[in-house]
Amino acid sequence: MIAAIYGRPTLDNTTEHIQQLFHKLNECKVEPLIFEPFYKFITPKIQLSGTVKTFNSHSDLAGNADCLLSLGGDGTFLETLTYIRNSNIPVLGINTGRLGFLANVAKTEINSAVDALVNNKFSIEKRSLISVTAPNNLFGEVNYGLNELTVFKKDSTSMITIHTAINGEYLNSYFGDGLIIATPTGSTAYSLSCGGPLVMPGSQNFVITPIAPHNLNVRPLVISDNNVIKLKVEGRSSQYLASLDSRNEIIDSSVELTLRKADFQLLLIKLENQNFFNTIRNKLLWGLDKRN
Numbered sequence: 001m002i003a004a005i006y007g008r009p010t011l012d013n014t015t016e017h018i019q020q021l022f023h024k025l026n027e028c029k030v031e032p033l034i035f036e037p038f039y040k041f042i043t044p045k046i047q048l049s050g051t052v053k054t055f056n057s058h059s060d061l062a063g064n065a066d067c068l069l070s071l072g073g074d075g076t077f078l079e080t081l082t083y084i085r086n087s088n089i090p091v092l093g094i095n096t097g098r099l100g101f102l103a104n105v106a107k108t109e110i111n112s113a114v115d116a117l118v119n120n121k122f123s124i125e126k127r128s129l130i131s132v133t134a135p136n137n138l139f140g141e142v143n144y145g146l147n148e149l150t151v152f153k154k155d156s157t158s159m160i161t162i163h164t165a166i167n168g169e170y171l172n173s174y175f176g177d178g179l180i181i182a183t184p185t186g187s188t189a190y191s192l193s194c195g196g197p198l199v200m201p202g203s204q205n206f207v208i209t210p211i212a213p214h215n216l217n218v219r220p221l222v223i224s225d226n227n228v229i230k231l232k233v234e235g236r237s238s239q240y241l242a243s244l245d246s247r248n249e250i251i252d253s254s255v256e257l258t259l260r261k262a263d264f265q266l267l268l269i270k271l272e273n274q275n276f277f278n279t280i281r282n283k284l285l286w287g288l289d290k291r292n
Helices: 015-027 036-042 074-084 107-118 276-283
Strands: 002-007 031-035 053-055 067-072 091-095 122-127 130-133 148-153 160-166 169-176 178-182 205-211 221-224 229-234 240-244 247-251 256-261 266-271
Touching: 002 015, 002 036, 002 074, 015 031, 015 067, 015 107, 031 036, 036 053, 067 074, 074 091, 091 107, 107 266, 130 148, 130 240, 148 160, 148 256, 160 178, 169 178, 169 205, 178 229
Parallel strands: 002 031, 002 067, 031 053, 067 091, 091 266
Antiparallel strands: 122 266, 130 256, 148 178, 148 240, 160 169, 160 229, 178 205, 205 221, 229 256, 240 247
16 A cells, blocks of 8 residues: 655644654555655654655656545645545545644544554545636636635725626625635535534535625525536725635636536545544534533
């Protein structure tokens, strides 16, 4: 088995747990394929056995790994999509960050997680992606995201208006700080913090969540993901921000964004006893209210 390893060169990735992971991979005869910037970060800190191969791009990774292990939080997990793309390499997130909805394997579970991978004791959950089409190839080759597309004002000036249509039919002009179009996976992220609903993975929906709307009667809306959404922004400022997961681009009022479900999915590795309900109970601390 070949396991690609992706991580950021940050202090979240502690030497102790990185060393533990590579020791366990070596013990189980799993060959690591390490993201090169991360490899340069960890080599002075830990011991690696034998010759280690690295990757830098999607072309280095496609067809050369059986799975990918993401070391970090959910932000790190989202970045793996840039390298995996449509290669169907399944991803397992090991949480060395904070909350960890996607990276939901604890640092203390590294050994058991590797054992599960080697012994094929896991399942695959398919997560839908949102695709963005815009003039000038706005987000380049990676014009899709796992969590959401967000349009919001670029600075602290006046509110903006986002004209929104679904399948060519006018929906609303959202007047506020911005608008989020989230996938079910992204429903637990920025959309949730802005009052959006939790949506189960596989629900085949988009969630349209306004950010600080001026009209308090404007609420989040759940629609089927077989719809095509178009957004056009206007306001007093000449520039606005469009964010696709963690990637930001500047747009102006001449740009129309077209959003639809991507034609491929991300494969998420689920270990035994992991499910959406357990995750939201644990991460959102349901049932831990001291009044109960």
